[in-house]
Amino acid sequence: xxxxxQLDSQVPVFEEAPVELRCNYSxxxxxxxxxxxxxxxxxxxxxxxxxxxxxxxxxxxxxxAEFNKSQTSFHLxxxxxxxxxxxxxxxxxxxxxxxxxxxxxxxxxKVLA
Amino acid sequence: GAVVSQHPSRVxxxxxxxxxxxxxxLDFQATTMFWYRQFPKQSLMLMATSNEGSKATYEQGVEKxxxxxxxxxxxxxxxxxxxxxxxxxxxxxxxxxxGSSMSTDTQYFGPGTRLTVL
Numbered sequence: 001x002x003x004x005x006q007l008d009s010q011v012p013v014f015e016e017a018p019v020e021l022r023c024n025y026s027x028x029x030x031x032x033x034x035x036x037x038x039x040x041x042x043x044x045x046x047x048x049x050x051x052x053x054x055x056x057x058x059x060x061x062x063x064x065a066e067f068n069k070s071q072t073s074f075h076l077x078x079x080x081x082x083x084x085x086x087x088x089x090x091x092x093x094x095x096x097x098x099x100x101x102x103x104x105x106x107x108x109x110k111v112l113a
Numbered sequence: 114g115a116v117v118s119q120h121p122s123r124v125x126x127x128x129x130x131x132x133x134x135x136x137x138x139l140d141f142q143a144t145t146m147f148w149y150r151q152f153p154k155q156s157l158m159l160m161a162t163s164n165e166g167s168k169a170t171y172e173q174g175v176e177k178x179x180x181x182x183x184x185x186x187x188x189x190x191x192x193x194x195x196x197x198x199x200x201x202x203x204x205x206x207x208x209x210x211x212g213s214s215m216s217t218d219t220q221y222f223g224p225g226t227r228l229t230v231l
């Protein structure tokens with residue numbers, strides 16, 4: 001079975017500062033990894049996904065994530081955050097053929113002026 | 114982009130009543146729809162997988178007789194919480210999947226429905 005751990009429930013950061021949201025996964029088979037963002041009163045939106053190939057994945061809104069198989073991590077980064085990035089961020093994993101996503105508990109990013 | 118709607122956005126009901134939640138893909142046809150449940154400060158937990166015209170597949174521990182899923186068309190799935198009790202109070206989220214392989218697979222999520230059972 002797969003699992004996802006997001007250790008940080010909340011991350012406060014000042015505007016224009018860099019941020020890293022951590023995600024670790026556990027799986028005995030190859031995985032596909034995702035980051036979703038949820039703004040208040042909206043559905044989850046896909047930020048980026050890793051399926052195969054280059055371990056550095058670039059997504060929307062200036063976010064990127066790096067797949068590290070040895071550390072079983074898929075941390076999300078942004079070099080300079082904006083107030084509008086304040087939201088809940090979810091890491092998710094799935095395996096080939098199931099299309100069922102296992103989600104982490106989410107990290108609330110709060111960007112401070 | 115693709116939009117998934119849920120109706121209602123929030124509902125309050127009395128214990129023992131049934132509540133129906135609709136999930137619609139507004140501008141695309143979904144291969145599969147998923148229903149999730151989210152408790153405060155917890156992750157989304159997959160409840161069931163729904164394919165148009167066939168019975169839903171429920172995850173372990175989810176009571177299929179309590180959470181009835183009907184996938185009437187490629188754009189509509191409904192979740193009915195039967196004989197609701199306070200412990201069923203939660204945030205219910207649906208997603209609609211398109212794509213035929215992992216490389217093309219995309220899930221679009223609805224905004225969720227907040228159910229409160231008194």
